[in-house]
Amino acid sequence: MRPRNRPPAKYLSSLGYTRCVRRVVSPVQILPMRPATRRWGRIVLLAIVITAVAPCSSAQPQELTKPGDSMSGERRRVRFRVEIDAPHHYETLLRERLSLMRWQSSEELTMPLLRRLVQEACASTQEALATDGYFSATVRATIDEAADQAIVRLQIEPGPRTTVESVQLDFQGAGLADDEGKERIEAVRNGWSLRKGDPFLDSRWVEAKRGALARLGRGRYAAAKLVESEARIVPEKSAAHLRLRLDSGPIFHAGGVNVSGLKRYSPAVVENFNPHGYGEPYDAIKMELYQRRLLETGYFSAVHFAVEPDIAKAAAAPLNIAVIEAPTQNLDTGILYTTDLGAGLKVDYGHVNVLERALRFRSVLDLNEKEQSLKVSLDAPPRPGGVWSTYSAGLERSDVQGLISRAAMIEYAHNWGLEHVPSRLFVSGHIEERSIAGFGREDAHAVFVGYRKTYRTTDELLTPREGLIGTMEVGVGIPALSSRKFARARGILNWLVPLGERNDFFMRAELGVVLAEARTGVPSTFLFRTGGDQTVRGYAFESIGVPLGDATVGGRYLAVASAEYTHWVTDTLGAAVFVDVGDAFDEPKAIDLALGVGIGMRYKSPIGPVRADVAFGERTGKVRIHFSVGYSF
Template sequence: MENLVPVHPGEVYDRDKVVLYQRRLLESGYFASVQAEIDVQRELADAAPLRVAVIDSPKHHVESGIGYNTDVGPRFETRYSNQDVFSSAWRFRSSLNLDQKIQNLQLDLDTPPRPGGVWNNLFTRARQQDIQNETTRELAMGVSQNYGATAAPSAYIVSAHAEDRTVSGVISDTRHALYFGVRKGFRRTDALISPREGYVLSAEIGGAPNALASQQFVRGIASASLFFPLSRSGDLLLRGQAGAVRSQAREGIPSTFLFRTGGDQTVRGYAFESIGVEEAGAVVGGRRLLVGSVEYTHWFGDNWGVAGFVDAGNAWDAGLRSDVATGYGLGARFRTPIGPIRADLAYGALRSDWRLHFSVGYGF
């Protein structure tokens, strides 16, 4: 607990830091419940103690669930975690996700946080995807050093990727890369699950050198979600994402580092990741990405709302593009403890097509 605390004796009280501390403790996985509050007695105002009450998580935890969204169809997920591997305070986590388009197995091993909220993660992943007539099978493993005790967590990442790729059942190749990257996040919102005010920002830059990859590249991506309460019953959400890969060609770069867009959480009115580079009857990832969205929600009571939105974006391979895929429409919202349930009817202007989108939560 001491290693994650963002406040220090003698500092002026900052509610946001106390909320951040609670969130970091919950996210660590060691605790099932956290309550942090300052002693408000006047006689202690110059040196008020911060009281923290926690309930430990069970050592072993298993959860499974089924779900559905219009991007990938029916979905099954199961997770297992051990919060104290070999009585060392190291955490082991495993997750298996299965749906019609993506099958993913990931194993993680986390060190306990050190002073300043520094911790390491080791991971390995096996993933198969069949999206827009492109099939990929990826094996990846890596390590990261994470700095998580501040409002702007960051991570340094080294990961190895090997991928077999088939396009339209005809074209096939193998790609690999040893990736070095740094990731930074910024978050300040009034609520963790369904915020009405604040922002969530993230950025990552990295690359793979020529000697350690089938295609040398440098990659950067940034995203932002901005929340504005316009009235007691009206919310405005602005979303944006931009990415670019610098390389001699996209061929040889593992698909996880390229860009496609379209679907429930990006550009509505289009099928999941159907906006990208056309190749032999398939849509594959490109080296450029630009997406933006404006959404207004009017709430009726505490839980029900109606939204209007406009999305626009594209993913392409080189140069500048003047054709932008736009989608607009109306949707229904229902607030739940895991985030808003969203049902949207959107018109994709570029392809003159209507699509129904169903999802839960926000895509930060």
């Protein structure tokens, strides 16, 4: 029984499918076919189609066959209408899809043709139901010719839906002896989407196989293929037994880069970001980061990677990169709302080919209830090794927890790395004027030299379940050029641990310190406050800090920790419980950790994990709602 929406054999072959068959063990078995027996295989398939159509026989067979009718009666023109007795969803679908329905308005229809159309409709219905998991469905058809207009009655009884009873995943190839290969095999097992108890749908079966092959391949095993695929259906038990064997093939190592689709830019714009050295084994996370970095430059609207899958070239396999260049100028506007900052307006303008030298200019105007800022930047094109320079300046005003700050900054940064927040060495100048409710005014300025390192080791890029993500930043305010001599260090670490197939544990820690004789004279951007969507939930944005007058200002020390457990109800939707603690303080002995506990919803979206939380703040005794996307760096 072959559903009509199954991808053609040529397409399956291009995915590495060398043997793929769905077996119905009652009443007839379809066994895996060798190439030499394809002709006999077609005969067996024809027998199955006839068997599938057999239940479509009429409750009044003579009305479909009518062997005694005269030739003149057979050739007379007939009109008919169709009545369908089926579950509403299938009735609607059949009325839209069956070719029989389109003949109802024909004036050239004869009875023999109508009977053939009814038989075809039965076969199509049976096939569609099997594709949707109903392998023991009954389809009956009758033709009532008593009235002036014939009535075709289709009665559909889907029966019980077939569900997955067992899944067997087997592997072979170099991946079995390779550490990363073993991790990928485990990822295939954990990420298998058609699990025991799920309805067996042909579309989900095809998608599950495609997903397993993609997880195993992903560059390093470019020649990975499906060597065996079987869905054994037992209609009388409404059960499907699935078996898959995948071959990883050899490990592929980096060769050259072939770029196509460029019109305005040099190939070096693409090649200089390549994280793989010649002969180095391809790494899936590096390739995903590489692809995302190319998109984030703004040069391209689409980027497609494909490692040359020729096994003979595995020692130095070329990476073929196809790009579509984006418009050189872009303007984005949006009305936003966050639980931390309230309602806001954002205007983002970019030009990615200034002076036709691949220089990237960007200006962002961000206005919300608590912060208003204008930032401009100019990025140079990447140099060999994936490094680039950024020149930026900005103005900002904020009014948060009784502290009104007006600040200006300029900065030069030397960047490298593929993360969304790249590693960098930078020097910046800052001037700030701040008004503190109930206290007065303070001024501060600094020239700061800093270093930031971003770190990642995870199993996935956008929705990781295992690994570490973090950043570390250190720097000093130059004494002769700053209102206060100080040094600063800050680190954030996110730790993800899978607990079985549908349970995850997440921990986050953040520590910060400013080494200075006092906090006065240090610009607010280098001091610490906490509380809000991605820090200590249950508290308002940056409401945890040093009390001063009627305001809460930044302190010289920061300590925050979070622990969260998530149970995934579906592959993309989960429920979470969490506990957060943290404080920002000015003296080590003044630490007083604020506690927040709560529950939330998690959603794996294309832009990263989405969180909606309800949290109780123990210090304030209040409940707050929080919404956030992604991980904090």
